[in-house]
Amino acid sequence: MKYIVQKFGGTSLNTAELREQVAAKIIHAVKEGYHPVVVVSAMGRGGESYSTDSLLSLAYEVSREIPGRESDLLMSCGEVISGVVLAATIRGKGFPAVFLTGSQAGIITDDNFNDARIRRVDPQIILEHSRLGKIVVVAGFQGVTEKGEITTLGRGGSDTTAAALGVALEAVCVDIYTDVEGIMTADPGIVNNARLLETITYNEICQLAHEGVKVIHPRSVEIAMQKNIPLRVRSTSSDAPGTLVTNDSQVYKGAIDITRDRIVTGITQKTGITQLKINMPETNASAWQVRIFKGLALAGISVDFINASPEAVVFTVKDEMAQKAVEILENLGMQPVKRPGCVKVAAIGAGMTGVPGVMAGIVDALTRENVAVLQSADSYTTIWVLVQQEDMVKAISALHQQFLD
Template sequence: MNFIVQKFGGTSLSSDDLRAKAAAKIAGARQEGYVPVVVVSAIGRLGDPYATDTLLSFAQDSGNELPPRESDLLMHCGEIISGVIMAAAIQKTGCPAVFLTGAQAGIITDSSFNNARILRINPENIIRHAREGKVVVVAGFQGVTAEGEVTTLGRGGSDTTAAALGVALDAAQIDIYTDVDGIMTADPRIVNDARPLDVVTYNEICQLAHEGAKVIHPRAVEIAMQKGIPLRIKCTFSDAPGTLVTSREEVFKGAIDITSDRTITGITHIQDITRIKVVTKDAGDVPDFQKRIFKAMALAGISVDFINVHPEAVFFTVKNTVAAKAVQILVNMGICPEVLPDCAKVAAVGAAMTGVPGVMAKIVEALAEEGIQILQSADSYTTIWVLVKMEDAGKSIRALHEKFSREM
C-alpha cells in the first residue's frame, strides 16, 4: 500500500472551515493514489476550549498538583477530541474514516510520563482499516506502555507520532501541515522579507529546529532521516508546495534543483537565556574544577548550552527560568560567577557553509555595522552561533538575513 502520513496541527483544525480544508488535502492525496494516514494535534492553543494547555490550566486553577501519570491521562484527551471530530469531517465528504488513539494505533512507549519515547509501533490495526478503504485518523502526541499506561510524548509530540508512523508504514512521504507556507529563511514576524525555502536537508532542519525554529520538532526529523523518508512542510490554508526536507545527497547530487551557492539556509534564534562565566585560572586543579562545575549542573537537572571552556574561564548559558538555581549551586560550591541575564543565541544555519571561507567574517561585519556586541561565538560544520543581548536579537537577525540574502 502506498501510504502517506499527513499531520495537521491544532491551528489547522480549530473551526469547521479549517477542518474542511484539511479534509480536502486528504481527499487530494487519495486522488493521487496515496493511502492517507492522518495524525492530529489537539485543537487550538491556550484559551481554546480543548487545547492541551487549556486542559492543564483547568485542572491546576485550584492549586492542584497533578502527578505525571494523571497529567498524561488529562493531556491525551485533547487529541482524542480532535481526532473524533476530524474523522467526522472526513466522513462528511463521503469518505469512510476511523479514529484510533495512540494505543489503538499500536504506539508503544517507555514509561517516562510527560516525555515518553516511542519504542516500537505495531501498525496492524492501521493497515487492517486502510485495507477496508478507510482513512485512518490517529491521535498524535500519545502512546501507551507495554503495561497499558497512557503516556504523552512531550512538546512537538504529534510531529514525532507522524514521523514514527511514516517509518512503521514505510510511507512514501510525511506531510506536516501548519499555518505557514513552509520553512522560512527567518521568522517572518522579525524579518519582513523572509521567504519560504524550496528544499532543506534533514541536518539543516534539525539545526534550525534545535535553535528555535518551531515549524517541526527535531526528533521527528531524526526519525524520518533514519529511513530516508521525505518530509514536506506545507500550509493547510494554501496550495503552496511547501518545503521538502530530504537528504544532503538528494539535494546536492542535482536531482533537486537548488542553487549551489546557497551558503546560509536560514537564521533563527533562542531568547530568554542567561550567560554564566566562572573564572578558573586561580582554581588550582583547573580540569577538576571545570568537571565539578558541569557535574553539579547535571546533578541538579540543569541543561547547559553554548559552552566555551578556556584555561582562564568557563562560559555557558542556561534558560532564564533556571538561572537563579544554577547561580545558587555555584555559590554553594564557593564560586562567585559573573551573570549576564536576558541574552539571545542567534544561529546561521547552512549545510553548504562547510569549508567556505569568510562566513564568520560576514557575520562579524554585519553585526558590527549595527553596533551589536558579540558576547560569545561557536561553530559546527553547518551552524555558526553568536550570543547577543536580547534587546539586540531582532536587529541581529535582520542584519544577518540582509547580509546573506543573496546566498540564501
C-alpha cells in the same frame, strides 16, 4: 498501496471551517491515488476549550500534584476529541473514515510518562482499515506501554507520531500541515524579505528546530531520516507546495558545487538566555571547572554555549534558572558575573562545511551594525553568536543580508 501521512496541528482543526479545509486536503490525497493516514493534535491552543492546557487546568484546580500516569490519561483526551470530530467531518463528505487512538494504531512506547519515547510501531489495524478503503485518522501525541498504560510523547509529539507512522508504513511522504507556508530563511516578523525555502536537508532542519524554529519537532525529523522518508512542511490554508525536507543528494541535486549553491540556509534565534562568567583561580583551574559543572548538574541546571579556558569559564543558562545557578556557584565559593537578556543567534547551512570565510563574513556583518559578539561557537553546519537582546533584530537582519539576500 501508496501511503501518505498527513499531520494537522491544533490551529488547523479549531473551527468547523478549518476542519472543512482539512477534510478537503485529505480527500484530494485520496483522489490523487494515495491512502492517507491522518494524524491530529488537540484542537486549539492555550486556554481554548479542548486544548491540552485547558484539560490540565481542570485537574490543576484541585491539585498541582498530578501523577504522570493520570496526567497522561487526561492529556490524551484532546487528540481523541479532535480525531473523532475530524473523522465525522470526512464521513459527512461521503468518504469512509475511522478514528484510532495511539494505542489502537500500534504506537508502543516506554513508560516515561509525559515524555515517552516510541519503541516500535505495529500498524496492523491501520493496514486492515486502509485495505477496506477507509481513511484512517490517528490521535497524535500518544501511545501505550507494553503493559497497556497510556502515555504521551512530550512537546512536538504529534509530529513524532506522524514520522513514526511514515516510517512504519513506508509512506511516500509525511506532510506536516501548519499555519505557515513552510520553513523560512529567517523569522518574517524580524526580516521583512525572509524567503520560503523550497528544500532543506534533514540535518539543517534538525539544527534549525533545535535552535528555535518551532514549525517542526527535531525528533520527528530524526525518525523520518532513518528511512529517508521525505517530509513536507505545508500550510493548511493554501495549496502551496511548502518546504521539502529530504537528504542532501535531493536538496543539492544537479549542483556542481554545493558550497557555491547555498552556504547558509537559514538564520534563527533563541531568546531568554543569561550568560555566566567565572574567573578561574591561578592554580588548579581544572578542578574548579569540574566543581562548577558537577554542582550545576546535580541541581538539574542545563548549561549551553560553553567556553572553558584556564583563565575563565563562560556559559549560558535559561533566564529562569539564572538566579538558582548563581546561588549554587556562590555556595561553591565562586563569584559569577551575570549578564541577563542575551540571545543566541545561529547561522545554519550544510553548505558551509569546509568553506573558509564564513565566520569572517559573520563578524564583518555584525561589526557594520555595531553588534557586539559576547561569545561564539561553531560546528560543521552551524555558527552561533551570543548577542544582547537589544541587538537581536540588527544581528539577524545583518546576517540575512550577508548570506541570504
